[in-house]
Amino acid sequence: MSMQTYTLRIEETETHEGISADVYDEDDVIAASTYVAYDDHGLAANGDDRNPEAATETVTADALSLNVQVERIDGRFEFRLLGDGEELARESVTDDDWRLERSEG
Template structure:
């Protein structure tokens, strides 16, 4: 296997939620998941200057990628798995993103 660089992007979407995408070396989406604020009774602020976002790159040699998320009392946690091993973890706190 060869080492490849993947980019995990987590951002607020225009459809009232959070989108998480993993881009491969050719900038094509390799894995993706979406979270709707309505599913968790959350409301974003009425207006924002910029939508919050987070990006992280990982270089690895894996055969499979999986993108998962969990919700706890204070936010969301997105995990990028490669061959079932954790490659990256991104925490989105409700308070930091002004979710109520």
């Protein structure tokens, strides 16, 4: 395997019901992906006028396998891109920045 460039892109879905985290290779093909539903964490988007900015990070790695993990920690989602089990990138999405609030439901 040779070094490749990957871009981790974290963004809210068009339906505003969750977050997708996709890893694109140099040809803009999705190499790994995960999804987090707000409802699974008792959250909801607050307001129709929101437009959270996507978080992106680009890394270069020599990896046979890619994996995106997500963890909920203290009012934020922590996304980690792993290559062959080693952390390549980390991005956080906070409830405050993305205007997420506890849902009633």
